[in-house]
Amino acid sequence: MSTQNHRPNIWQRLHIDLPLLFGILALMGFGLFVIYSAGGEDLALMERQLVRMGLSLVIMFVVAQINPEVLRRWAFPIYLAGIVLLLGVHFFGEINKGAQRWLNLGFMEFQPSELIKLAFPITMAWYISKFPLPPKKRYLAGAGVILLIPTLLIAKQPDLGTSILVAASGIFVLFLSGMSWAIVGTFIGGVLAMLPVLWFFLMHDYQRTRVLTLLDPEKDPLGAGYHIIQSKIAIGSGGMWGKGWLDGTQSQLEFLPERHTDFIFAVIGEEFGLIGSLLLLAIYLYVIGRGLVIASRAQTSFARLLAGSITLTFFVYIFVNIGMVSGLLPVVGVPLPLISYGGTSMLTLMTGFGILMSIHTHRRFIDR
Amino acid sequence: MHDHAAEASLFKRRALFTFACVVILLGVLLTNLYHLQILSYTDYETRSNDNRIRVVPVAPSRGLIFDRHGKLLAENQPFFSLELIPEKVKDIPAVLTELSTLIPLSADEQEDFQKSLKYHRRFKPLTLKNRLSESEVALFSVNRHRFPGISVVAGLKRHYPYNGMMTHALGYVGRINDRDRAALQRNDLWKNYAATKYIGKQGIEKFYENLLHGQPGHLEEEVNNRGRTIRTLKSVPPVPGQDIYLTLDLNLQEKAVELLNGRRGSVVAIDPRDGGILAMVSSPTYDPNLFVHGISTKAYGELLNSRSRPLINRATQGQYAPASTVKPHIALLGLEDKTITAKTRVWDPGFWQIPGVERKYRDWKRWGHGWVDVNSALVGSCDTYFYELAYKTGVDKIANFMQPFGFGERTGVDIFEESAGIMPSKDWKRMRYNQPWYIGDTISVGIGQGYWTTTPLQLANATAIMANKGKRFVPHLLQSIKDSTAKINSPVDEMAPIELKDPKNWEIINNAMRDTAHKKRFKDATYSAAMKTGTAQVINVAADAKYDADNIDEHLRDNALVIAYAPFENPKIVLAVVLENAGWGGANAGPVARALLDEYMLRDSWESIQ
Numbered sequence: 020m021s022t023q024n025h026r027p028n029i030w031q032r033l034h035i036d037l038p039l040l041f042g043i044l045a046l047m048g049f050g051l052f053v054i055y056s057a058g059g060e061d062l063a064l065m066e067r068q069l070v071r072m073g074l075s076l077v078i079m080f081v082v083a084q085i086n087p088e089v090l091r092r093w094a095f096p097i098y099l100a101g102i103v104l105l106l107g108v109h110f111f112g113e114i115n116k117g118a119q120r121w122l123n124l125g126f127m128e129f130q131p132s133e134l135i136k137l138a139f140p141i142t143m144a145w146y147i148s149k150f151p152l153p154p155k156k157r158y159l160a161g162a163g164v165i166l167l168i169p170t171l172l173i174a175k176q177p178d179l180g181t182s183i184l185v186a187a188s189g190i191f192v193l194f195l196s197g198m199s200w201a202i203v204g205t206f207i208g209g210v211l212a213m214l215p216v217l218w219f220f221l222m223h224d225y226q227r228t229r230v231l232t233l234l235d236p237e238k239d240p241l242g243a244g245y246h247i248i249q250s251k252i253a254i255g256s257g258g259m260w261g262k263g264w265l266d267g268t269q270s271q272l273e274f275l276p277e278r279h280t281d282f283i284f285a286v287i288g289e290e291f292g293l294i295g296s297l298l299l300l301a302i303y304l305y306v307i308g309r310g311l312v313i314a315s316r317a318q319t320s321f322a323r324l325l326a327g328s329i330t331l332t333f334f335v336y337i338f339v340n341i342g343m344v345s346g347l348l349p350v351v352g353v354p355l356p357l358i359s360y361g362g363t364s365m366l367t368l369m370t371g372f373g374i375l376m377s378i379h380t381h382r383r384f385i386d387r
Numbered sequence: 388m389h390d391h392a393a394e395a396s397l398f399k400r401r402a403l404f405t406f407a408c409v410v411i412l413l414g415v416l417l418t419n420l421y422h423l424q425i426l427s428y429t430d431y432e433t434r435s436n437d438n439r440i441r442v443v444p445v446a447p448s449r450g451l452i453f454d455r456h457g458k459l460l461a462e463n464q465p466f467f468s469l470e471l472i473p474e475k476v477k478d479i480p481a482v483l484t485e486l487s488t489l490i491p492l493s494a495d496e497q498e499d500f501q502k503s504l505k506y507h508r509r510f511k512p513l514t515l516k517n518r519l520s521e522s523e524v525a526l527f528s529v530n531r532h533r534f535p536g537i538s539v540v541a542g543l544k545r546h547y548p549y550n551g552m553m554t555h556a557l558g559y560v561g562r563i564n565d566r567d568r569a570a571l572q573r574n575d576l577w578k579n580y581a582a583t584k585y586i587g588k589q590g591i592e593k594f595y596e597n598l599l600h601g602q603p604g605h606l607e608e609e610v611n612n613r614g615r616t617i618r619t620l621k622s623v624p625p626v627p628g629q630d631i632y633l634t635l636d637l638n639l640q641e642k643a644v645e646l647l648n649g650r651r652g653s654v655v656a657i658d659p660r661d662g663g664i665l666a667m668v669s670s671p672t673y674d675p676n677l678f679v680h681g682i683s684t685k686a687y688g689e690l691l692n693s694r695s696r697p698l699i700n701r702a703t704q705g706q707y708a709p710a711s712t713v714k715p716h717i718a719l720l721g722l723e724d725k726t727i728t729a730k731t732r733v734w735d736p737g738f739w740q741i742p743g744v745e746r747k748y749r750d751w752k753r754w755g756h757g758w759v760d761v762n763s764a765l766v767g768s769c770d771t772y773f774y775e776l777a778y779k780t781g782v783d784k785i786a787n788f789m790q791p792f793g794f795g796e797r798t799g800v801d802i803f804e805e806s807a808g809i810m811p812s813k814d815w816k817r818m819r820y821n822q823p824w825y826i827g828d829t830i831s832v833g834i835g836q837g838y839w840t841t842t843p844l845q846l847a848n849a850t851a852i853m854a855n856k857g858k859r860f861v862p863h864l865l866q867s868i869k870d871s872t873a874k875i876n877s878p879v880d881e882m883a884p885i886e887l888k889d890p891k892n893w894e895i896i897n898n899a900m901r902d903t904a905h906k907k908r909f910k911d912a913t914y915s916a917a918m919k920t921g922t923a924q925v926i927n928v929a930a931d932a933k934y935d936a937d938n939i940d941e942h943l944r945d946n947a948l949v950i951a952y953a954p955f956e957n958p959k960i961v962l963a964v965v966l967e968n969a970g971w972g973g974a975n976a977g978p979v980a981r982a983l984l985d986e987y988m989l990r991d992s993w994e995s996i997q
Contacts, residue, residue, distance in 0.1 A: 152394045195405070198398040199754070250963040252438065255423040255431025272611040295426040300413050307409055311402045323398045327405070334409050341416050345423060 050358035075369035082373025104131035153197030254288030261292030446582035447601030474714030475536030551672035558590020559675030601628035634663030662860025693944035710921030777833025786812035849962035915955035920972035921948035
């Protein structure tokens, strides 16, 4: 590998990856436009979202300064802390909207599951990268334990969306580490076999309703099916070019629920049409592509696995959110990343991007 | 132990694989979006519009009804109600208390309001009080700045300014009920009534419902998910119903009502030149305005059970024995059939017997008329002459001859409430009673009694044909229709005339009717007229028995009838008057006919009106 370009430019010294930053800012800008429309042109709402964006950019910047090596060392303790907090939630957490997800720290409400979202892939990457890759089967047991504890604790809250995201981030680490196809196949088979168990013993009634609603939303058009029907109407009525910014009747006349948070994609589909959706998906694909490029160029297995996992988890957000809003997947509370109004997930995502930037800009430019 | 190069290349392969998966999965999302946004676009667009666009129908205003001279007979009166928009009133109980110092709100009204308030959209107006008086409207208007969110709203209600004067012809409108709705749905007209509350129930209002109703308009409003109107997208104004002019002459109608003075009976006046009905009175009457507002059960029960049956339209539904008023027609048949000639004379000893039968058919004049020919038989209304004529003619011939004069059939007048009356024949009796026809039945028919019944309208119509010498029109109430631009005369429905073998026979009969009129009733009239009276028995008086009006229950007394027309030379008005249980036709119905013809013929403004 060439070593002549030793002098890093200003962005590298700031540990910022410009192509990734460009994608992130494009998404945030797009999001601001849509939130202005979806939020009923509420400037206060815009202001709060802008503050969040600014704050999360700062956090991304700060995290980008941290050497991945530090993360690797602290991964396991943070993970353990996260588990303890999850247990704390389990026993002392605040109940909000029927789910026990928040810890009241006195000065702020805190969702430990968000911490786990970050700490978990780091821990997984740390654990797997200790061994030569592809991992031997015997290490997988440990990985399974690391994966199952937080997933089950979060699922129990219940927060199906987050537990899917957490589990996915762990599975991505295992998959990217080169786990043999046989094990991947066995695992997928196992998950499929678990589905009936999940359905009959672990899922809450409301979750089951959501799945049933997905299959036949018209069965209860004013109740459980209302969200999904209105969302599909919004997207479908957008057509090729959309109804125009601020002119989406489904969203402006409030037929569409949660239009500036989880269902914001329906506003995009309605106001900007298939073209707008395509543009958004293109930006997302660009960000994912960039993330995978960063992962591939990373110099350690830990960094590769972590960067790959963060990038692919980002994709899971996108797929689950758009899938649910357009009626392919049941309704689970996953926001559209970097677009949906709301703070927590944006902070988590931007921390992840900070880690990606850190991985990319802390390479030692040496030959090996 | 770590093979970095191998791990890196393994990772790259896996990363590429996952990237491929990402692209495929994004493709799945896109395919689904393509399906939603392109393939099912029209479907979802429609559903999106269904969500946001509410079509609010707007009722057309009902066409007005005028008499032939343009006097308003049915109008749309504004009425006012008080409405409150809950979200615009901060403290509703306090405001109501304050309001009740201006406009009294009963405890019931307040309670009803509070009740409906609970299930009401906060931004939609809710009626607080119906039918405000004019002074209440004025009082509120002056103080309305004190009551934001409360407003006076105007609506239109049908009103009949002449109350009961022509109820049976005009009919009335009432709230649309389930039966009206079913009928409208059958005729595929229900869609026009989405905003309409009232529909014609009787008379002209019902018959010309389609003309009077008009076409509804609509507003297309954009609404949000709670049904609040955001803006009006489109407004299609309703097309008001057409104004119609009736052939009725208000003054004549008024005079007829005055003359009947609440007595049970009916007057029908027809213009024989086109069949237009100048007056149609059925007495006693009732106030149609009661039905517009919704009549109370008690008041309706009283009307329904009244012994004088005010709800029946006697002019078209009352079936009366025509008695001697049809003698002209029988005589005409005799002449036409050559059973008699103008000179044929009959000896009337005061009774008549079927040859070889003992039973005597009495003439009304116990001592008889002596020698009578057709003219004196009509002028004196000699029964014996007509007993003999009917006996010689036979009932079927009579029935056949009377049919084109409209007896036994609905005239086709433009209201639905009409009866056919009975023109008896041998077949009819067999069908109706499964009994053979007796000669005695024919004898009764000869003097317009027995099974023969007519409505006053039929009687007037048959008289008009007589006066017209065979020219026939379908009697009707509609004169013209006014739409936005012009007044269009409704076509006159003329039927094929009755052709006599000897047209002179018309003269003989009409001359006799003129002589009848001018002999006594119209002796001092300044215009020429023709008439024939009739006295119809309500009960059969036994042979040889004497009818004693004073000793008989009122409802069993004779009906008094008269037919008349004027002027004799070219008739402009034909009348039929029936007074139930009034006694002698000449003495009781005659003055009514004279007064009505005077009213019509002698009015000062006659020329100017024409």
